[in-house]
Amino acid sequence: MGKAIQPQQPVHAVLSLPGSKSYTHRTLVAAALAAGESLLSNALKAEDTELTAQALAKLGAGIDWQGTNIRVRGAGGKWRAVAEPIYLGNSGTSLRFLTALVALGQGAYRLTGTARLCQRPLGELLQALTQLGVQVAAERGDGCPPVTIQGGLQGGRARLSGAVSSQYVSALLFIGPLAPAGVEIEITDKLVSRPYVDLTLGVLEDFGISYYREGYRFFQVPGGQGYQPADYAIEADASSASYFWAAAAITGGRVTIANLSGDSCQGDAAFPGVLEQMGCTLESAADGLTVQGGRLRGITADLAAMPDLVPTLAVVAAFAKGETVITGVAHLRHKESDRLAAVATELRKMGIAARETADGLIITGGTPQGAAIDTYQDHRIAMSFAVAGLKVPGIIINDPGCVAKSFPNFWEYFEKLY
Numbered sequence: 308m309g310k311a312i313q314p315q316q317p318v319h320a321v322l323s324l325p326g327s328k329s330y331t332h333r334t335l336v337a338a339a340l341a342a343g344e345s346l347l348s349n350a351l352k353a354e355d356t357e358l359t360a361q362a363l364a365k366l367g368a369g370i371d372w373q374g375t376n377i378r379v380r381g382a383g384g385k386w387r388a389v390a391e392p393i394y395l396g397n398s399g400t401s402l403r404f405l406t407a408l409v410a411l412g413q414g415a416y417r418l419t420g421t422a423r424l425c426q427r428p429l430g431e432l433l434q435a436l437t438q439l440g441v442q443v444a445a446e447r448g449d450g451c452p453p454v455t456i457q458g459g460l461q462g463g464r465a466r467l468s469g470a471v472s473s474q475y476v477s478a479l480l481f482i483g484p485l486a487p488a489g490v491e492i493e494i495t496d497k498l499v500s501r502p503y504v505d506l507t508l509g510v511l512e513d514f515g516i517s518y519y520r521e522g523y524r525f526f527q528v529p530g531g532q533g534y535q536p537a538d539y540a541i542e543a544d545a546s547s548a549s550y551f552w553a554a555a556a557i558t559g560g561r562v563t564i565a566n567l568s569g570d571s572c573q574g575d576a577a578f579p580g581v582l583e584q585m586g587c588t589l590e591s592a593a594d595g596l597t598v599q600g601g602r603l604r605g606i607t608a609d610l611a612a613m614p615d616l617v618p619t620l621a622v623v624a625a626f627a628k629g630e631t632v633i634t635g636v637a638h639l640r641h642k643e644s645d646r647l648a649a650v651a652t653e654l655r656k657m658g659i660a661a662r663e664t665a666d667g668l669i670i671t672g673g674t675p676q677g678a679a680i681d682t683y684q685d686h687r688i689a690m691s692f693a694v695a696g697l698k699v700p701g702i703i704i705n706d707p708g709c710v711a712k713s714f715p716n717f718w719e720y721f722e723k724l725y
Contacts, residue, residue: 308707309679309703309704309705309706309707310693310703310704310707310718311696311702311703312693312695312696312697312702312703312704313696313725314696314697314698314699314700315558315697315724315725316558316559316560316697316698317555317558317559317560317561317600318554318555318558318560318561318562318697318724318725319560319561319562320551320560320561320562320563320723320724321562321563321565321594321595322551322562322563322564322565322720322723323543323564323565323566324543324544324547324548324551324564324566324567324720325349325351325352325353325375325543325544325547325714325716326349326350326351326375326541326542326543326544327351327541327542327543327544327545327546327573328351328353328355328356328400328544328546328547328713329400329503329506329544329546329573330506330510330541330542330573331347331350331351331356331359331541332355332356332359332400332401332404333477333506333507333510334347334350334510334539334541335347335350335356335359335360335363335370335377335379336359336363336404336408336481337481337510337511337513337514337516337534337537338368338377338379338381338514338534338536338537338539339363339366339368339370339379339381339382340381340382340383340384340408340411340481340485340514340534341379341381341383341514341515341533341534341535341536341537342381342382342383342384342533342534342536343380343381343535343536344369344378344379344380344381344536345378345379345381345514345536345537345538345539346376346377346378346379346538346539347376347377347379347539347541348375348376348538348539348540348541349375349376349540349541349542349543349566350372350375350376350377350541351541351544351713351714352372352375352715353711353712353713353714353715354396354397354398354711354712354713354715355396355398355400355401355712355713358394358395358396358398358401359398359400359401359404359405360372360377362393362395362401362405363379363408365389365393366382366386366387366389366408366409366412367382367385367386367387368380368381368382381534381536383533383534384411384485384533384534385411385412386408386409386411386412386413386458387412387413388412388413388414389412389414389416392417392418392419392453393405393409393416393417393418393419394419394420395418395419395420395424395452396420396421396424397420397421397423397424397684397712398420398424398712399424399427399472399474400474402418402420402424402427402429402452403429403432403472403474403475403477403478404474404477404478404481405418406418406429406432406433406436406454406456406478407432407436407478407479407481407482408478408481408482409456409458410436410439410441410456410457410458410459410460410482411458411460411482411485411486412458413458413459414457414458415455415456415457415458416455416456416457416458417453417454417455418452418453418454418455418456419452419453419454420452423684424452425451425452425453426451427451427452428450428451428471428472429445429450429451429452429454430445430449430450430451431450431467431468431471431472431475432467432472432475432478432479433445433450433454434467435465435466435467435475435479435492436456436460436465436479438463438464438465438466439460439461439462439463439465439479439486439490440459440460440461440462440463441456441457441459441460441461442456442457442459443455443456443457460482460485460486460487461486461487461488462483462486462487462488462489462490462530463486463488463490463491464490464491464492464493465479465490465491465492465493466492466493466495467492467493467494467495468494468495468496469494469495469496469497469498469499469523470496470497470498470499470638471499471638472499472500472638473498473499473500473501473503473504474500474503476492476494476498476504476507476526477503477504477506477507479492480492480504480507480508480511480518480526480528481507481511483518483526483528483529483530484511484516484528484529484530484531484532484533484534485530485532485533485534486528486530487530487531488530489527489528489529489530489531490526490527490528490530491525491526491527491528492525492526492527493524493525494523494524494525497611498523499611499614499635499638500574500611500612500613500614501523501574501611501612502572502573502574502575502612502613503574504523505572505574506572506573508520509572511528513537513539514534514535514536514537515532515533515534515535515537516528516532516534517529517532542566542567542568542571542573543564543566543567544573544713544714545567545571545573545574545575545576545578546573546575546615546616546687546713547690547713547714547717548564548567548575548576548578548596549575549578549616549619549691550619550690550691550693550694550717550721551564551720551724552564552578552579552582552596552598553582553619553620553622553623553691553694554694554697554724555587555598555599555600556582556585556587556598556600556601556603556623556626557600557603557622557623557626557694557695557697557698558600558697558698559600559601560599560600561597561598561599561600562597562598562724563590563594563595563596563597564595564596564597565594565595566595567595567596568591568593568595568596569591569596574612574613575613575615575616576596577612577613578613578616578619578620579596579598581606581608581610581616581620582598582623584606584608585601585603585604585605585606585623585627585631586601586602586603586604586627587599587600587601587603588601602628603623603626603627603628603672604627604628604629605624605627605628605629605630605631605632605670605671605672606627606631606632607631607632607634608620608631608632608633608634609634609635610633610634610635610636610667611634611635611636614635614636614638614639615687617633617636617639617646617647617650617667617668618646618649618650618687618688618690618691618692619687619690619691619694620633621633621650621654621661621668621670621691622654622691622692622694622695623694624670624672625654625657625659625661625670625672625673625675625695626672626675626695626698627672628672629671629672630669630670630671630672631668631669631670631671631672632667632668632669633667633668633669633670634664634666634667635666635667636666636667637665637666637667646685646687646688647663647667647668648663649681649683649685649688650668650688650691651663651668652681653678653680653681653688653692654670654675656678656679656680657675657676657677657678657695657699657702658673658674658675658676658678659671659672659673659675660673675695675698675699676699676701677699677700677701677702677703678701678702678703679703679705680692680702680703680704680705681705681706682704682705682706682707682709684706684709685709686709686710686711686712686713686714687713689704689706689707689709689710690710690714690717692704693707693721697724
């Protein structure tokens with residue numbers, strides 16, 4: 308059943324949004340690895356983060372959701388054996404983190420998920436774990452799940468390109484402190500999604516872990532460390548905020564996200580700066596980050612540092628004068644959907660010229676028309692194209708429930724724009 312979006316312009320809203328998905332995943336992992344109890348406040352309860360929490364609970368961590376807070380009783384990095392497969396749905400983050408984390412346990416662990424998850428690449432991470440002395444096996448021999456990981460991590464030095472996913476690096480950073488020999492990571496190519504590695508390193512520090520780095524080329528985490536429990540307040544999700552800032556841009560309105568500041572470490576918090584280049588006005592103050600819409604013009608933008616916002620920017624570009632060129636995001640073909648193909652296809656349905664390139668999209672702004680938008684079971688396609696419906700009559704979002712992956716109450720917040 309599709310969801311019809313009612314036009315509303317201009318939008319004016321001040322919103323406090325649910326916690327960051329990226330921080331919720333990472334703090335859950337760090338707290339589960341600690342010895343003692345941690346409290347995570349303003350955590351995001353969504354399909355992906357619940358899958359991570361359920362997997363950590365299977366491994367022996369105590370996980371107690373209390374509304375938007377989570378009490379975590381850590382297992383001190385000592386996992387119990389798990390006989391049955393660990394099911395990770397369609398959560399790529401959960402898959403990549405758990406693939407490394409189970410190497411700290413004993414015996415064999417089998418990880419699997421949905422049909423789409425079982426198409427998502429893990430080969431580079433599996434090779435890196437092999438270099439660290441871990442026995443791994445992708446059952447179909449294609450570097451994708453289902454995978455079996457044998458516990459008993461020793462550590463050492465791993466080399467990986469970093470061109471497919473920064474989550475491989477984050478996964479190895481998490482296990483480094485508990486590897487007897489520690490972990491060194493050498494990046495041989497250009498690391499994608501760099502801000503997400505910064506988030507991981509920030510969480511490591513907050514849970515008592517020390518490390519050494521040389522930019523994004525080399526990371527060293529000494530072994531023999533222990534995670535310390537912590538009380539951690541999670542800021543708003545900048546990826547989720549992007550849809551509401553985009554609503555201001557498209558409708559000429561004004562939207563403030565109250566629980567997110569301009570000095571956030573989330574890479575996606577830089578999105579208002581992209582909108583500013585397109586003609587919007589920004590305000591960053593103690594009461595949050597505000598975007599005021601303006602006359603939109605096309606730009607060229609390298610979104611390697613914020614790939615999840617390609618659908619959001621692409622929808623804004625449909626309303627901008629001239630051409631918008633998005634680069635640096637070839638790895639989006641391996642997300643919940645082939646996001647480059649999906650975005651281009653749905654924009655063309657709306658009468659907008661959009662084509663894929665080797666590493667991005669070229670979109671020529673115009674006058675978008677109403678259309679029924681297919682979402683490819685991809686939460687970010689649903690949320691970004693919903694924003695177009697605030698300006699264009701006749702936008703229908705098919706499978707609106709897919710937003711549960713990262714933002715279960717998105718539609719409730721969307722209603723606040725009216």
